[in-house]
Amino acid sequence: MTQIVLVTGATAGFGKAIAERLVQDGYRVIATGRRRDRLEALAGALGPALLPLVLDMDDSAALRALPASLPDGWQEVDILINNAGLALGMGKAQDSAVADWRQMIETNIAGLVEITHALLPGMVARDRGHIISIGSTAGIYPYLGGNVYGGTKAFVAQFMRNLRCDLLGTKVRATNLEPGLCGGSEFSNVRLRDDAKAAAVYQDTHPIQPEDIAETVAWVLGLPAHVNINRIEMMPTCQAAGGLAVARG
Ligand code: NDP
Numbered sequence: 001m002t003q004i005v006l007v008t009g010a011t012a013g014f015g016k017a018i019a020e021r022l023v024q025d026g027y028r029v030i031a032t033g034r035r036r037d038r039l040e041a042l043a044g045a046l047g048p049a050l051l052p053l054v055l056d057m058d059d060s061a062a063l064r065a066l067p068a069s070l071p072d073g074w075q076e077v078d079i080l081i082n083n084a085g086l087a088l089g090m091g092k093a094q095d096s097a098v099a100d101w102r103q104m105i106e107t108n109i110a111g112l113v114e115i116t117h118a119l120l121p122g123m124v125a126r127d128r129g130h131i132i133s134i135g136s137t138a139g140i141y142p143y144l145g146g147n148v149y150g151g152t153k154a155f156v157a158q159f160m161r162n163l164r165c166d167l168l169g170t171k172v173r174a175t176n177l178e179p180g181l182c183g184g185s186e187f188s189n190v191r192l193r194d195d196a197k198a199a200a201v202y203q204d205t206h207p208i209q210p211e212d213i214a215e216t217v218a219w220v221l222g223l224p225a226h227v228n229i230n231r232i233e234m235m236p237t238c239q240a241a242g243g244l245a246v247a248r249g
């Protein structure tokens with residue numbers, strides 16, 4: 001039976017690459033995001049195996065109504081890819097806008113847990129399923145300006161670990177994928193609100209690409225049903241942790 005995957009944030013970056021890869025691999029994919037034109041373009045390119053669905057991760061009512069609102073033949077979602085998310089700002093906590101903090105918490109935490117809450121009972125009842133969340137190395141390693149963004153990804157990491165406990169005894173799998181520096185997406189454009197500054201983030205580097213993330217997701221999903229990858233931390237070869245900082249004087 002062809003498995004149904006729901007990918008959040010499929011209008012750009014990782015989510016788009018994951019949707020493309022999984023359709024190519026024979027899955028049926030529900031591609032979600034706010035930008036309808038991008039979703040329709042994806043559907044035009046990938047054909048009937050892709051269902052475009054406008055869904056705002058900040059719309060709690062839409063997330064709660066999601067399972068029942070899916071069209072016939074698309075309601076039994078086997079796999080949820082919790083990818084939609086964002087960082088806003090790189091300033092120190094004391095210089096940050098609280099509205100940016102609230103937005104990150106709303107999308108990266110509240111939206112992620114609400115869609116998981118909406119789709120998980122069906123997976124448990126059918127005793128099959130897989131939830132993959134896109135966390136970040138920012139949830140593990142602190143850095144200057146990472147404040148609330150890193151905090152949201154630390155939440156995701158612990159939420160996914162805790163899901164494993166609750167799902168023990170079922171055949172539903174849960175995985176947190178934690179990438180470091182990645183290019184080829186709109187992440188830094190959104191975060192820095194400045195395309196030139198966003199381009200400078202990747203200057204003279206060879207970052208992970210959306211296709212690398214899609215390849216990893218495809219591998220995790222393709223493992224035998226008795227194997228659960230709990231977490232994967234991945235960085236480009238050109239990145240490593242920078243050590244602790246000391247203020248002198
Ligand atoms: P992009 O900015 O390219 O893509 C983000 C996606 O999230 C878009 O499709 C966007 O769709 C969607 N999205 C954002 N807010 C909402 C919302 N309120 N409702 C619905 N969809 C939303 O970024 P990436 O592909 O790089 O990022 C994907 C995930 O990977 C994020 O969770 C990010 O935190 C994480 N990540 C990114 C890294 C990187 O360096 N790029 C590294 C580690 C993790 P739309 O605007 O159409 O709604």
Ligand code: 8X3
Pocket residue numbers: 135136137138146179180181182
């Ligand atoms: C994105 C990676 O290092 O910009 O999650 O926070 S980082």
